[in-house]
Structures are given as structure tokens and as C-alpha cells.
Amino acid sequence: MPARITTIAFEGAEARRVEAEVVFTNGQVGFQVVGLGDKAVAESRERVRGAFAGMGLSLPGKRIVAALSPADLPKEGSHFDLPIALAVMTAMGIIPEDALSGYVCIGELMLDGRIAPVSGALPAAMAANGFDMGLICPADNGPEAAWSGNPSILAPASLISLINHFKGHAVLTPPQRGAPKISEKPLDLNEVKGQETPKRALEIAAAGGHNLLFVGPPGSGKSMLAQRLPGILPPLTSRELLETSQVWSMAGLIAKGELTQERPFRAPHHSASMAALTGGGMRARPGEVSLAHNGVLFLDELPEFSPQALDSLRQPLETNEVIVARANHHIKYPARVQLVAAMNPCRCGYGGVGKGACGKAPRCIKDYQSRVSGPLMDRIDLQIDVPPVTAMDLSLPPPTEGSKAVAARVQAARDIQLERARRLDLPNDNGLNATAYGAGLEQICALDDQARALLTQAAQQTGLSARGWTRTLRLARTIADLEQSGSVLRRHVAEALIYRRTAATDNQVEARLQMQIPG
Structure with missing residues (x-):
């Protein structure tokens, strides 16, 4: 009978149940991993072999077949190392099979038997909760997984410590949640002089979650205003915190289990590609629009982004999700974001009126602003002209009303x-x-x-x-x-x-x- 260990495969931020089965058969001695895995999965046999050698164990002199089922589900990543190794140990009789039957296992193996951290520990722990099972994950992922509320989590640092736990020699204690991340003091609106209409627009956008565009010459305070939006937004709710943290966990951006209730504020450079904004690549990682889920996506110098990259945001802004399409499957990431953008009126910066007016107006203005498509502009609720700040505004004392009063409203x-x-x-x-x-x-x-x-x-x-x-x-x-x-x-x-x-x-x-x- 094959030894069977439960693990998971990720489809976007969702975790799908996978069974890792290992059987020893007669025939040519070897180690084969099957089940539609990528290069990292195929290399897991060498990491398992090296980890066993590092612990002083040797694999049996038989043909070893490790199958990851369902076989038609694509599997990516190094987190399949630990379940394959545990299935081999179960087949060898080192660990009783019933000891692992109630756990989902993830983790990457090092050649000395240590278990290295992997991405996706939080969604894996929540998926294990849904299966009514516990989770075995690397020690460094334990504080992150503990945020799921799963009562049965083991976070060993090595294969040896896990074996000792199941043999009763040294019991592993459940990991504690990571300490909440201490956020820096947000930027305050009382640092912005003048610009009362853009401030009002920023307050309205924050109150209703509306998309916002600032249009004005360089130095008028567009980026300064946008960067102060997080300071007037309410903190994440418990549900939003878990939703956002799952996406960040998939991207490997949670260090030491430190979660924060601050809403994400992502500001990619205008050279970002379409895949960087919406997600993609070899392993279909989440893009900036998903990393800003339940928060703010700030696009400075909006027309300088490629038109294809900008138009790829049209569907996420309407449906609040991103679907990365591949030939054999689709991957979905959440993308409920508040878009805040800033742009100059033309490439010269100042448009066709006032000091420093563009000599090529109005054609320069029309050509520059036409780089942003009409359908995308139609999805932006507030579109505000930001005039230059006058010397009189700068000479005035700071405004008495700051972010605290605006955040209360x-x-x-x-x-x-x-x-x-x-x-x-x-x-x-x-x-x-x-x-x-x-x-x-x-x-x-x-x-x-x-x-x-x-x-x-x-x-x-x-x-x-x-x-x-x-x-x-x-x-x-x-x-x-x-x-x-x-x-x-x-x-x-x-x-x-x-x-x-x-x-x-x-x-x-x-x-x-x-x-x-x-x-």
C-alpha cells in the first residue's frame, strides 16, 4: 500500500488539496516524481535524497515513485519537498502513517535536513482549517500560519525535530502569532498648504472608496496629496486583514509573521510591465493591483505607463479581481483597490496656460493625455485639476486641520x-x-x-x-x-x-x- 500525505497546490490565492503518495516497487533503483510538476517539483527528489543523507539515513535500494494527485492539476514550487519526504519516511516505517493523517504538510528541504520557509503559509493554514486538519510548516512560517486561528499547527525547524515529536522524545509546541507590525507615523494633511479643492476631493475619495486622478504641473503637490491618503483611511477589518495577508503571503512579503492593519499603499514605477501590474510570470505571481487589495494603488506619471499596461487595469477596476489566463488553467487573484493617479497636463509639464506654458499646446496636451484611454478615464470617479501653489500659500502657517480630523469624518x-x-x-x-x-x-x-x-x-x-x-x-x-x-x-x-x-x-x-x- 502506498504511503499518503496531504499537501496543497496554489491556484492564485486559493489552495487546492493534493495527495502526495509514495510507493516502493521492484525494478531499476531510482526516484521519480510524477504529477504535472514544474522544475522545482522535479528537483525535489534530489533535495529529499540530500536531506536523508544529511541526517544519516539512506533510501531503500528500490524504485521509489512519488505521485502528486490529482495528476492533471499543475503544481509549482518547492513546498512539496516536506510532504514527499514524510511520505517516504512513512513508507519506510520511520513515522506511523496515522500520526500524519490529520495534517496538511508544506515546506522546502535543505541538504542537512533543515526545513526552509516557503511562501503561502497563511492560505495553506486556512485551507487546512477548511479540511478540518492541522498544518505542518517550517518554523519560520509558524508565526504567520498562527494568524489563521488553526489550533493544530506544528512548525519544526528540521526533519529530526519532527521525527522526535512523533516518537515522543521532544514535543513541539504550537507557534504563537507574529507581533503586529509597528507602522510608521502616517504623513499628515496639515503639511499641505493651499490646495483646498484637491484636499476636499481626497476626503470624498477616502469616504466612499472612489478612484481619483490629480492633473497639474510639476511641484503642485499631486504626489504629496496621494501619499497622505493612507493617513485618513480606516484600518483594515479582521476579514480584510486576512484577505490582504493571504495575497502578501503568496508573494512572500510577510516577514516573521508580522501582519499590519494599515491598508496597503502600492506605488509602482511607470516602467512597470503589464505582468507586474496585473500578475503573471512563470509562476503567475500576484501583481501590484492584487498586492494593493483592500488598499490604494498609486500610479504617478500616469501617461508614462505603457497603454497596454494601463488598459489591463480596466477589468480589475470593474470586477475587483484579476484573472491570469494560461493555456491549461486560469488563476484568480482578488483586486479590490482604490486607484489614485497623478499626471502632468502635457509632456512639457505645464500645459497651455500660465507661466511656463507649453509652446506646442493644444496638440501636445491632446497627444499626451490621449495616452490614457477613454474607458480607463471613465472608471475614475474624481478627476481634479491641481493648480500651482502660490507664494502666498507657502508663506501662510500650516493649516490647523490635519489628517486626524479628516479621518474622523x-x-x-x-x-x-x-x-x-x-x-x-x-x-x-x-x-x-x-x-x-x-x-x-x-x-x-x-x-x-x-x-x-x-x-x-x-x-x-x-x-x-x-x-x-x-x-x-x-x-x-x-x-x-x-x-x-x-x-x-x-x-x-x-x-x-x-x-x-x-x-x-x-x-x-x-x-x-x-x-x-x-x-
């Missing part, structure tokens, strides 16, 4: 949204206005005659799309929530329309610029 507005979503049982991903849709959106954004007439007139005059109509409704609802108003009024719709740049308004700007150019 943001938290109050979010509490209203979450309570409303719970009370009305709305179809909504996370209860925030930015993800409301369908009948639920119509229910929470019922407009009076004046507000509806204003929105209808604006849509006709500016060419507002159906998506733009929906996002304007969501934005107006958030503005009303910040005022703690039960109804969405005309003034809320009017302010929401101010924050949306449309094709019509862009044409009006271009016409004004052309009038300033001598014929």
Missing part, C-alpha cells in the same frame, strides 16, 4: 454606508458607495426632481456615459454621507459633476487654448 461616512448596506441587504462587495450597483444603487441614490433634472441636463451636454452616470450617482451619495444627509440633493449632484472631466469639457478647454494662440 471619513470613518463616520463609512459607518453610515456600512450600516445602510447591512440594513437594506444591498448587493455590494464591501458596503462602500464606490461598489454599489443595480437596484441597490437606485435605492440609496433616489434623487428628487431638481437633482435628477440637473444630472440629466449635465449628461446631455457633456456626453456622460452610462458608467459615468452611475459613478456620478455614487459620488453624490458619498458627498451626502459626509454631510450626514439622508437624501441626495441637487447640491450634492452639482458638486459630484464638478469632479468629472468629460470629452465636452476637454473640447471647451482646447477651444479656449486655440483662441490664445495667434493665427
